[in-house]
Amino acid sequence: MxxxxxxxxxxxxxxxxxxxFFVSCEQASMPALKGKCVAVGKERGIIIALSYEAKAKGVKRGMFVSDAKRICPGIIILDSNHxxxxxxxxxxxxxxxxxxxxxxxxxxxxxxxxxxxxxxxxxxxxxxxxxxxxxxxxxxxxxxxxxxxxxxxxxxxxxxxxxxxxxxxxxxxxxxxxxxxxxxxxxxxxxxxxxxxxxxxxxxxxxxxxxxxxxxxxxxxxxxxxxxxxxxxxxxxxxxxxxxISPKSISKAKSFYPPSQKPEDLILPHQTMPFALSIYSLTLFLIMALKDRCFLFFKAISLAS
DNA sequence: CTGGGGTCCT
DNA sequence: AGGACCC
The missing domain is CATH 3.30.70.270 (Reverse transcriptase/Diguanylate cyclase domain)
Structure with a gap:
């Protein structure tokens, strides 16, 4: 060959x-369930995960809970807890x-x-x-x-x-x-x-x-x-x-129109407002996306010509 | 042979 | 938009 x-x-x-996995998590949280016929999916009446002990008795994913109980009397059926x-x-x-x-x-x-x-x-x-x-x-x-x-x-x-x-x-x-x-x-x-x-x-x-x-x-x-x-x-x-990988830094660029000619132009509300709004919406997005995984802070707001 | 939710490709 | 496939 x-x-x-x-x-x-x-x-x-x-x-x-x-x-x-789902059943293992339940068994890890409730050690009394280890080594037993256990399945998850009570709330919908369909088996969505099962222990190897239950598999050995012929229980399968997708089965009705009622059928699983017939094949495997004593099987413990739990609500799933995502x-x-x-x-x-x-x-x-x-x-x-x-x-x-x-x-x-x-x-x-x-x-x-x-x-x-x-x-x-x-x-x-x-x-x-x-x-x-x-x-x-x-x-x-x-x-x-x-x-x-x-x-x-x-x-x-x-x-x-x-x-x-x-x-x-x-x-x-x-x-x-x-x-x-x-x-x-x-x-x-x-x-x-x-x-x-x-x-x-x-x-x-x-x-x-x-x-x-x-x-x-x-x-x-x-x-x-x-x-x-x-x-x-x-x-x-x-x-x-x-x-x-969660990005180490994220930048958002926004162009002004009309282009500013001198520093004083930058403080004009009609030009800085769109920028402030886009920063605001980006921040909201980051809070939703990253939640408790990161600390959020602004490092710099830079201006380029 | 069940099914909702998602991604990638044509 | 629809198909194929994944978990």
Whole structure:
């Protein structure tokens, strides 16, 4: 079998996925619920999250609560509490930021972490860094997470769900093909039912079948997002890493008309009013957007000709 | 095989 | 605007 990428770690991208996140948050808040069949979704009568114990009994997401109770007598059904989940999420991302400055908050319970070059700092392998992250989250938040590490985002996604719950999976560049042969094409991030059935018409059933196709085929039948997925499966980074860094400073420029000729013009109300209004609306926006995460202050109001 | 909310692409 | 896909 041909090797898709020669180098083990040209870069290291981790994908973290919390295990049964909503239920884990409830169990962390109410330890008596740990190890039990627990689900969330009482208020709508539909199961939206469930513990692994409940999964083992055959309960599924989207089921009616009444059916879940029949299949799994004694299951504890809770109202969902999204404020709590948001708090756990923020605390989880804060832990991740201690390990790497480059984090992509992908969803409430998922994140990408760029670990490239951090082995020397922690004096251990990428896999062992993932273990440290997993342990820290467990100790501080008492929730369980699974982590995958590989050389692209798509491969890291595959790695994080390779072993769940509480798994750690590393896919170095020179071992990609060994993992992709076990991955169904419809299980690849970004390949939906539509594209999966198209690819199956060409006898592409696994992620490896897809990765081994030549690029001309892919460009002929598929659009941009799928070309990116194809490249990422082969170990070539193609999907942008989106860091959501809150800006250190924000500036707002406003031009005056007519242009001022001398300093005294600047104090004329009809010219400064629009500027004051735009500052006011920008400030309101910042207060809403940044809330309690930042202190807001004005550093300078500068004038240019 | 449930569904509301979101993003990215054509 | 509509399609595909994600959580």
């Amino acid at each position: 041909q090797v898709l990428s020669v180098h083990s770690w040209p870069q290291a991208i981790a994908h973290l996925d919390a295990d049964a 404020e709590t989940y948001g708090l756990f999420s923020v605390r989880m991302f804060e832990i991740l930021k201690r390990f790497s400055p480059k984090i992509e908050e992908y969803s409430v319970d998922e994140a990408f972490i760029d670990l490239t070059g951090l082995r020397r700092l922690y004096s251990c392998s990428y896999e062992e860094i993932a273990v440290k992250i997993q342990n820290t989250i467990e100790q501080e938040l008492s929730i369980s997470v699974s982590i995958g590490i590989s050389i692209t985002k798509v491969l890291a996604k595959i790695a994080s769900k390779y072993k769940k719950p509480h798994g750690i999976t590393a896919i170095p560049g020179n071992k990609i093909h060994l993992y992709l042969s076990n991955i169904l094409i419809e299980d690849v991030w970004g390949i939906g039912p539509n594209t999966a059935s198209l690819l199956k018409k060409f006898d592409i059933k696994t992620a490896l079948d897809f990765a081994l196709k030549n690029e001309n085929f892919v460009k002929k039948y598929l659009s941009k997002p799928y070309i990116q997925i194809y490249k990422e499966l082969k170990g070539e980074p193609s999907i942008e890493f989106i860091e959501k």
